[in-house]
Amino acid sequence: MRLLLFIAVLLALSPAFSQENERFNLVLSGGGVGSQVDGDFYGGYDKFGPYGGIYLNRAIGEKVSIDFGLTYIQKGARHNASQQDPTGFYISRLNYVEMPLLFSGYYKKKYRFEGGLTVAYLFKSHEESAKVGVINTGWKSYDVGYAAGFGYKLSDKVYTNLRYNYSLVPIRAYQANVYLGTFWTRLFNKGLYNNLIQLSINYIISPKEKNSEQ
Numbered sequence: 612m613r614l615l616l617f618i619a620v621l622l623a624l625s626p627a628f629s630q631e632n633e634r635f636n637l638v639l640s641g642g643g644v645g646s647q648v649d650g651d652f653y654g655g656y657d658k659f660g661p662y663g664g665i666y667l668n669r670a671i672g673e674k675v676s677i678d679f680g681l682t683y684i685q686k687g688a689r690h691n692a693s694q695q696d697p698t699g700f701y702i703s704r705l706n707y708v709e710m711p712l713l714f715s716g717y718y719k720k721k722y723r724f725e726g727g728l729t730v731a732y733l734f735k736s737h738e739e740s741a742k743v744g745v746i747n748t749g750w751k752s753y754d755v756g757y758a759a760g761f762g763y764k765l766s767d768k769v770y771t772n773l774r775y776n777y778s779l780v781p782i783r784a785y786q787a788n789v790y791l792g793t794f795w796t797r798l799f800n801k802g803l804y805n806n807l808i809q810l811s812i813n814y815i816i817s818p819k820e821k822n823s824e825q
């Protein structure tokens with residue numbers, strides 16, 4: 612409900628923004644995420660999750676813009692069982708409401724390069740292992756990370772985007788019996804971190820131009 616309310620507020624305020632500055636745009640974004648959790652002993656972007664949300668975009672120059680969004684994104688990790696390890700199945704589904712703040716630069720009007728920070732709230736999680744059963748404990752409520760991406764404009768209204776996102780702080784502490792190896796590993800690796808690649812398609816809703824004639 613809070614997500615829907617926030618989207619409704621953005622939709623309601625976007626005409627007001629456009630009255631003051633015609634460079635405000637509303638961006639609808641949707642796609643998928645390939646994710647893993649660094650530190651959980653499983654490698655590879657094997658967990659697929661949905662992604663979707665809404666952004667306010669404002670140009671702050673001819674080749675630079677800023678985006679603030681509210682999105683739903685499912686992170687986590689997956690490991691499938693195999694003949695060699697029939698009880699090796701594991702999955703974690705981490706459902707977040709995320710707020711990205713991104714700065715973008717443009718090249719030849721077709722290419723978009725972005726970078727910034729993300730803050731996410733974990734509102735639902737599920738973790739299960741074939742060996743242990745349902746685990747689902749110890750996840751932190753918030754995930755703070757950085758993001759960097761590349762986009763390509765398909766038309767005046769549509770562009771695709773590929774984004775990399777990684778946690779800056781652990782999303783879960785290590786268990787007490789985990790051996791961390793070298794001194795540098797113990798110094799810098801404080802727990803588990805979200806690691807994901809996000810692919811999306813985005814639709815730009817631009818404000819209507821004001822008619823100078825009354």
